[in-house]
Amino acid sequence: MNKTRQERYEFIYGSTARKMEAAPARPEYEPSVQPKKKPAVRTKKKTTPQTKENQNKALEFDFAFIRALAAGIAVIAVVSFFYLSEQTKLEHQRAVVSAKKSELSTLMVENEDLNLEIEQSINLPAIQETAMKKYGMKKPAQNKVIAYDSKNVDYVRQYNKIPDSK
Template sequence: MARKQNRRVNSRSERIVEQYVVDGNTIRKIQAIPQEEPERKPVRRSTSRNRARTRAMSRGYVMFLAVVSATALFMCARYLQIKSAITTQNKQIATTESELSQLKADNDALYNSVISSVDLEKIKDKAMNELGMTYPQEDQIYQFDTAGNSYVRQYKDVPDTTK
């Protein structure tokens, strides 16, 4: 049997001495013995004072933290107010849109009922028989040029162009 000794440093920077025993074709670990770290030097008074000073918070730093905390709190409250206002507006928009769609549906229904109630043959018969209206003759039709798909409004009498 042969003994083998290895040294290594683990992630915590502590030295461990490991011993292994070779027994034929197997290697067995006997034990791991942690080694003691060397003693540290005593801390001088000036160093401990500096550490104490750095741990203590000054008035300026406390004021800075207070201002930053108050600002963060104000911004959170303002954010919640704005989010609430947006939610209210979205509800109002949804209500108005549903009202608009209902009014459009009502308008379309009324339009269709008016269109279906009009009898064009009855109107033509009344205009020709009772009111004496007739279709225009060729010499009564005047053509005017219009811009695009618009229509012409007559504000004065049409001039006689047959002269």
């Protein structure tokens, strides 16, 4: 059994491969002839007191670890609380905006209805008759009327006195 390393691993040194010899045939043993092996007995390894002490230290929780863990949990709890409170505020604001939009649309519909009612209630002949009888107003003569062309028909702004027509 005293083989060299080269013989054990069948190394081939050099730049060319050599022909290998055929491996010797293994002798076949009959099962009845083979000796029975005894089961290996495990011996318990002895541990030194230093090793036991290191193992016990590894199993113990360190106070610094517990403090760091508690601080981490506290930070997570505070961030979660802040996030949930902001979400609640946001949902409340969305509800308020929705209610205000609904109120605005209701008021716009009411405003349109009132404008239509006002337009329908104006009776120009009745106003003209009241102005003539009650307040003594009369229609102006044709030469007293000054025509003014405006680009914006609904709105006129007066900056100076209107000139007298002659």
